[in-house]
Amino acid sequence: MSDRRDFLKKSALLGLTGLAADLIGKDKLSSMENTVNFLADDNAKKFTVPKLPYAYNALEPYIDTKTMQIHHDKHHQAYVDKLNAAVNPSNMNFDLDDDMKCRTVNMGTDMVIRNNLGGHYNHSLFWSTLKPNPKGAPNDPSGLLMEAINKNFKSYETFKNNFSDRAAKFFGSGWCWLVVLEGSTLNIVTTANQDNPLMELGTAPAKPILGIDLWEHAYYLKHQNKRADYIAAWWNVVNWKKVEELFSKGFHR
Numbered sequence: 001m002s003d004r005r006d007f008l009k010k011s012a013l014l015g016l017t018g019l020a021a022d023l024i025g026k027d028k029l030s031s032m033e034n035t036v037n038f039l040a041d042d043n044a045k046k047f048t049v050p051k052l053p054y055a056y057n058a059l060e061p062y063i064d065t066k067t068m069q070i071h072h073d074k075h076h077q078a079y080v081d082k083l084n085a086a087v088n089p090s091n092m093n094f095d096l097d098d099d100m101k102c103r104t105v106n107m108g109t110d111m112v113i114r115n116n117l118g119g120h121y122n123h124s125l126f127w128s129t130l131k132p133n134p135k136g137a138p139n140d141p142s143g144l145l146m147e148a149i150n151k152n153f154k155s156y157e158t159f160k161n162n163f164s165d166r167a168a169k170f171f172g173s174g175w176c177w178l179v180v181l182e183g184s185t186l187n188i189v190t191t192a193n194q195d196n197p198l199m200e201l202g203t204a205p206a207k208p209i210l211g212i213d214l215w216e217h218a219y220y221l222k223h224q225n226k227r228a229d230y231i232a233a234w235w236n237v238v239n240w241k242k243v244e245e246l247f248s249k250g251f252h253r
């Protein structure tokens with residue numbers, strides 16, 4: 001299975017349960033590993049934006065209400081709308097089970113699908129790995145994830161500093177990720193635009209378990225050009241329990 005094809009299948013689970021089931025079979029869907037399967041609508045025959053598991057204002061003062069409304073309702077919705085227009089079930093131009101057609105997608109000839117499926121996947125993961133922290137309580141990982149971070153990055157502080165530095169210095173629009181490589185090794189990677197570490201990007205595919213949106217639409221209303229301030233605020237609302245859950249499933253290609 002190509003990595004891009006794998007990505008497409010996993011992404012399908014985000015909000016395309018009905019269509020994906022039609023395409024690849026419910027047995028395969030239910031048995032897939034490493035999926036980020038939130039809030040899919042079994043009856044939907046199209047991709048859908050998952051509802052936020054908290055209120056628009058719940059991430060204040062770290063991520064402002066207006067940004068959340070526009071980001072979720074307008075930006076994410078736009079990716080989903082364009083994706084649905086590109087992969088209308090009655091007008092499919094690729095088949096998730098067809099290697100040749102998926103290879104065509106993989107080679108980037110259909111940038112509409114690549115960009116918008118990536119945008120849907122990335123944002124769905126982003127919302128799920130945030131949580132309110134109104135009192136500004138200390139917010140750190142625990143358990144096996146903390147052990148793995150300490151092992152892979154020498155210390156949690158080193159990890160946070162490295163991640164923040166990579167995110168702050170990334171040029172243009174994209175994402176910074178904490179990923180799991182095969183064998184449960186952790187790494188920090190960045191991807192441009194709406195690409196994703198699951199895609200074939202010249203390096204070994206990896207499973208993203210935490211990501212920060214570095215597009216200006218994610219922070220410009222509150223922080224303007226000060227991306228570093230946004231990154232520092234974002235750490236306060238990371239949903240480490242969700243990240244730990246994703247980490248615990250490992251990555252098996």
Ligand SMILES: [Fe+2]
Pocket residue numbers: 071075123213215217218
């Ligand atoms: Fe975004």
